[in-house]
Amino acid sequence: MEQPTPPVTVHEGLAHAPVRVMSARVKLGTRLVNLWNRRELLRNLVISDIRIKYKGSALGLLWSMLAPAFTLGIYYLVFSVFLKNGYPNYVIFLFSGLIVWNLFQNAVNSATGVIVDRAGLVKKVSFPREILPLASVGSAVIYFLIQLGVLALFLLVFHHAPDWRMLAILPITFVTLYLFASSVAIVMSAITVYLRDMKHLMEVLLQLWFWMSPVVYSYSNSLAPQIHRHGLTLLYFANPMTLLVLTFQRTFYVSTDVHSLLAGHSLIHMLPKWSAGSFFYLNVAMLGVMCVLFLVSLVIFGRLEGNFESEL
Amino acid sequence: MTVVVDVADVSKDFKIHYERHQSLKERLLHPKTGSTEDFSALKDISFQMHEGETVGILGHNGSGKSTLLKCICGVLQPTSGEIRLRGSLAALLELGAGFQLELSGRDNVYIYGAMLGFTRKRIDQIFDDIVDFSEIQHFIDTPVKFYSSGMYVRLAFAVAVNVNPDILVIDEVLAVGDERFQAKCIDRIRRFQEEGRAILLVTHSADQVRSLASRAIVLESGLMIANGPVSESLRIFREHLLGDTPSNEVNEHHNADVHIDSITTPSGTFDVQSGASMHFDVHITSATAYSGNFVLEIFTRAGVLVSRSDAQGAPINLRPGANVIGIDLPNIPLLDGVFDVNVGVLDPRGSNVKAWGEKVATLQVTYGGRQSGLVELDATIRQG
Numbered sequence: 001m002e003q004p005t006p007p008v009t010v011h012e013g014l015a016h017a018p019v020r021v022m023s024a025r026v027k028l029g030t031r032l033v034n035l036w037n038r039r040e041l042l043r044n045l046v047i048s049d050i051r052i053k054y055k056g057s058a059l060g061l062l063w064s065m066l067a068p069a070f071t072l073g074i075y076y077l078v079f080s081v082f083l084k085n086g087y088p089n090y091v092i093f094l095f096s097g098l099i100v101w102n103l104f105q106n107a108v109n110s111a112t113g114v115i116v117d118r119a120g121l122v123k124k125v126s127f128p129r130e131i132l133p134l135a136s137v138g139s140a141v142i143y144f145l146i147q148l149g150v151l152a153l154f155l156l157v158f159h160h161a162p163d164w165r166m167l168a169i170l171p172i173t174f175v176t177l178y179l180f181a182s183s184v185a186i187v188m189s190a191i192t193v194y195l196r197d198m199k200h201l202m203e204v205l206l207q208l209w210f211w212m213s214p215v216v217y218s219y220s221n222s223l224a225p226q227i228h229r230h231g232l233t234l235l236y237f238a239n240p241m242t243l244l245v246l247t248f249q250r251t252f253y254v255s256t257d258v259h260s261l262l263a264g265h266s267l268i269h270m271l272p273k274w275s276a277g278s279f280f281y282l283n284v285a286m287l288g289v290m291c292v293l294f295l296v297s298l299v300i301f302g303r304l305e306g307n308f309e310s311e312l
Numbered sequence: 313m314t315v316v317v318d319v320a321d322v323s324k325d326f327k328i329h330y331e332r333h334q335s336l337k338e339r340l341l342h343p344k345t346g347s348t349e350d351f352s353a354l355k356d357i358s359f360q361m362h363e364g365e366t367v368g369i370l371g372h373n374g375s376g377k378s379t380l381l382k383c384i385c386g387v388l389q390p391t392s393g394e395i396r397l398r399g400s401l402a403a404l405l406e407l408g409a410g411f412q413l414e415l416s417g418r419d420n421v422y423i424y425g426a427m428l429g430f431t432r433k434r435i436d437q438i439f440d441d442i443v444d445f446s447e448i449q450h451f452i453d454t455p456v457k458f459y460s461s462g463m464y465v466r467l468a469f470a471v472a473v474n475v476n477p478d479i480l481v482i483d484e485v486l487a488v489g490d491e492r493f494q495a496k497c498i499d500r501i502r503r504f505q506e507e508g509r510a511i512l513l514v515t516h517s518a519d520q521v522r523s524l525a526s527r528a529i530v531l532e533s534g535l536m537i538a539n540g541p542v543s544e545s546l547r548i549f550r551e552h553l554l555g556d557t558p559s560n561e562v563n564e565h566h567n568a569d570v571h572i573d574s575i576t577t578p579s580g581t582f583d584v585q586s587g588a589s590m591h592f593d594v595h596i597t598s599a600t601a602y603s604g605n606f607v608l609e610i611f612t613r614a615g616v617l618v619s620r621s622d623a624q625g626a627p628i629n630l631r632p633g634a635n636v637i638g639i640d641l642p643n644i645p646l647l648d649g650v651f652d653v654n655v656g657v658l659d660p661r662g663s664n665v666k667a668w669g670e671k672v673a674t675l676q677v678t679y680g681g682r683q684s685g686l687v688e689l690d691a692t693i694r695q696g
Contacts, residue, residue, distance in 0.1 A: 017398045017478065018398070019396050019397065019398050020386075020396070020397045021394055021397075022383065022384075022389065022390065022396075022397070023393070023395070024389055024391055024392055026389075037429075038429065040426050040431055041426040041427060043426075044422060044423050045423070048415055048419065051419070052414045052415065055414050121410050121427075124387065124405050124410075125387065125403075125405070125410050125427050125428075126385045126386035126387045306389050310326050310327055310328075
């Protein structure tokens with residue numbers, strides 16, 4: 001039972017150890033450095049988050065596939081079988097847009113209440129609080145990657161080749177998506193501490209947002225042509241999800257114009273006819289906007305986190 | 313010596329809500345959140361801690377000591393002022409606050425370690441030490457939700473002390489586990505001290521501060537009222553114990569100005585042979601007549617309380633002016649050593665201190681026998 005006490009190690013001097021400063025306002029640069037220094041905690045939180053979610057369930061991680069599979073199946077049934085939209089390879093069109101949307105929705109939904117839910121931790125342990133919403137986004141990214149794998153499997157099964165030039169742009173799109181989801185997640189998690197309704201409000205808003213993004217319908221059926229007629233194309237991209245969804249669809253669905261499966265075989269304008277180059281520039285521009293948005297979200301979070309203790 | 317903790321003009325205000333408006337409807341109906349009030353929990357606190365120092369923070373509930381600690385640990389941001397820390401810090405605030413109930417002890421060790429800011433590699437190196445220290449080898453792969461509260465706290469404590477932080481912050485957590493585990497914790501804290509690490513200890517137990525700290529800070533409603541040697545700070549702490557207790561006793565009691573002047577022996581020396589008898593005279597000046605209790609405490613140099621006796625049955629009656637209280641010790645059972653003597657005058661119920669003499673005398677006991685330890689037991693050992 002008794003173990004010999006280890007020899008006393010002489011403690012090395014601290015004269016050159018780095019100094020940490022705690023004051024009322026943490027500067028943005030310091031916030032970023034702190035986040036980077038605690039990336040291990042972020043990784044740990046993501047892993048434990050996923051493990052807890054499926055602990056004791058027989059199907060485990062498979063559940064993370066079943067929910068999106070059901071959504072996919074239902075939309076396919078409703079739009080392709082019952083409403084007969086006539087889009088060829090509709091599953092691939094739908095899936096390539098849905099995985100983008102799912103990442104965003106999972107991240108924002110789970111991040112919104114995360115600081116309130118982990119109040120015990122926030123009030124007792126010191127760490128950059130942004131890590132909590134970022135961990136929610138991290139889990140969503142893991143599910144996204146799994147779904148991306150399944151999408152690849154679909155492409156193989158259907159002998160559907162992606163657009164390789166577009167595929168090269170996709171990492172930029174992914175980072176943009178990650179930054180956008182993180183920004184919304186960070187701000188929402190902080191606001192929810194002060195306004196508990198946000199959780200419910202966000203669920204409703206996300207529904208509306210989903211139908212405003214061109215995930216289930218073609219480009220020609222979207223608001224884009226009407227807006228374009230009034231010369232307000234930029235307005236269409238006010239919803240950042242639009243460009244992200246379109247880029248994914250363009251990469252995996254490829255065709256911009258297809259013949260309908262219905263009698264008459266009329267031409268359907270599925271996706272905008274921009275070149276890969278245009279997509280590249282649009283994505284880079286969006287990435288720039290998202291970088292700024294991410295920094296802004298950190299500043300907002302910093303302003304709000306000072307009173308977390310008395311609100312929780 | 314390097315300064316490891318530098319607290320500079322730190323203040324912390326809280327908003328107190330009388331009515332909380334946390335839903336959107338309430339916020340819209342009551343746009344002016346109205347009924348809030350600022351409460352300042354810390355007011356311009358400044359102090360420094362050096363490498364290898366153990367500092368105790370004393371204060372009553374609500375004196376701001378936990379707020380100060382949370383600011384130092386980074387859980388709270390100060391409203392103004394800043395705190396500079398050098399080196400790594402591990403805090404034993406609420407043990408096991410970061411534990412995930414569904415996950416095993418092993419997983420939680422890594423998560424908790426990461427919360428404290430240590431890498432997976434570092435935890436790998438000390439994992440066995442942590443498990444040994446916590447004494448839950450058989451349950452390390454069991455989900456934490458099945459742990460007893462003692463196991464839970466032991467595991468958290470084991471992580472925090474085994475990551476070997478440069479600064480260890482302890483908040484009233486030494487009351488964990490059974491006595492044997494407590495002794496182990498104290499032992500580990502002493503080793504930390506030998507290794508020259510800094511320890512910040514928050515407690516309202518004067519005994520703990522006396523036995524562990526080299527310096528003590530006293531907080532009183534957000535203000536730092538003492539920062540100095542333990543004995544001096546303890547004196548101030550005790551004086552404030554009587555200062556702010558609302559007293560509905562007769563006024564003359566409250567106004568009674570009692571002061572302990574000195575303590576003397578007939579022989580003029582405090583050197584005594586073990587087993588001999590001894591007499592102390594305590595000289596007390598009182599402004600008014602006062603009737604109360606009297607306490608005598610004897611401590612070892614390491615701060616262990618050997619004995620505390622009082623005159624509970626027969627109150628002492630002080631007359632206005634100079635008084636002498638006699639203490640008879642018929643047969644001193646102490647073995648070889650140096651002992652500190654504290655005396656004090658308390659109110660009749662023994663809850664309020666009227667006057668206190670901290671370390672008013674030093675007892676030198678010499679012993680010629682063969683026993684070792686603190687006291688003479690007079691044990692006879694024979695064949696049964």
